[in-house]
Amino acid sequence: MITPLKALHKNRFKTALIFISMSVSIAAIFLISAISGGVVSMYSSMLKTDGDIIVTQKGIADTFFSDINRTVADEISKIQGVKEVSALILGAAPVEPLPIVGIYGASENRFKSYTLKKGSYPQSGEVMLGSKIYETLKHPETISLSKKEFRVSGVFKSRIGFEDGGVVMPLSDAGEVFHKSASIFLIALDDLSQSDTIIAHINKTHPEMEAKTTDGFIDSYNQFKIIKTSSDVIGAMAFLMGILGIVSMMSMVVNDRKAEFGIMRSIGLSSSTIIFKLLSETLIIAVLAFAVAYGVSLGVLELIEHAEKFQGYINGEITFALAIKVFIVSVSMALFGTLLPAVYAARIDPMSLIQRGGA
């Protein structure tokens, strides 16, 4: 352990370059994974609130485009095993001076899921604001939405960034703004084991609609797949960039230390000993880079979360599982990036020491 640390200290300039290169790559992986995970997690949490089953327009790619008849909600609520049905309109529109804000039209029974901080739930012609947007808009008494004024009836707090930075209004008012009846129904069940029967019943009696368990919907939701795939691709690019950075820096390190590895070969140290020595050096850097990247990522996520321009919509989270995944990625990056230069180091011909000596 001491020898690799001494070697790193001796070559501290290149060690610092490898460390910075790895830290940046690891932080990039952390941030892209945390932010995309946060988006998916926030939207999933929103749908899962009082929603064991979700109903959308059949064949629609995105819940924002879904349009279903809100009166069907009453019919579904009478099905045996259904505890409650809430209807939602999911939309986005400019709210002066913000260019885009999440707007949620909700049936009255849905309001209870919002924790009021101030005022009351909205009646017709009124809205309630998430605490984040309430602060951003500097405590407005009214807001202008689709060329119409709405009185702010109350302020709620939500741990879901999309909601905390959004506007909630009665379903009928949202219907007028977005020219639709409802986007989705969220169905809470008395007994989860009945979900398949209820889903089959809805899909049969309303072929224009599509019912799924909320978990099933989240797993197959196209937008989530796009976000996840994009995040994986960017993460993979950061991983490859990290590896390339390590390969090029370690190649320079090996070249600088050619005599050192040559002498090791001449005194009979095995190739695996030399490879292990170099791997242990980069593993130390990887662990330190991981720790720094973790701290930096937490700081950046905190800044993003509180940055006014993002309205609380970008709300990354570094879960324990993500931290473990990125740690494994960091170690792999170090191993893959070092392997080739290490093999080269292990094959340095001790003859080069004699030739270098000039004899």
Added chain:
Amino acid sequence: MKIEALGVEHFYGHEKVLNGVDITIEPGSFTAIIGESGSGKTTLLSILSTLLQPSEGIVKYDGKILSELGNIDRFRRHNIGFVFQFHYLISYLTLRENIALGAIDESRVESLLQSLGIAKLSHRYSDEVSGGERQRAAIARALVNAPSVVFADEPTGNLDTKNALGVYELFREFSHQGTGFVVASHDKKIADYADIIIEMEDGLVKKVYK
């Protein structure tokens, strides 16, 4: 360990640098290979020490050719030591750590530090000691696994006369204790210390004398 070179020839590209060398190095002897630059002494030393494969001919170690010796790294570690013109001490390790670097067991490190007169410097780094002290540490590193033979290529090339003679003295001293030394050098003073002198000229052994 007895080393025999039989009909050894070597080419660098099309240039023939060894023209058929037949020599025998007796176990425990202090053998000096001398000659002018380009005479082939370093190439011969490299071939005898397993670092270089001859283009033609064979080298035997106690009657066995290289391919019969098994793992070459293991063979070198147990049987051969090297001293180069430059000390090649690893700069981030102390002298003691350098000496112990390839040690199979470290029991000889302290006694070598004592016998080479660098015990008090053992915790210093190579840039904190003199050239002669560095080369002594390099010699200790070569001797740490009690090899049968130590090969040295121009080991005094970077030393002043006093330190150079000190190195030859050490070689003679350890050779009397049973370690063989094969030293390539253009320094004729080595003849006063070596048991056997092999004089090279134009890739051939010109003469062998005691």
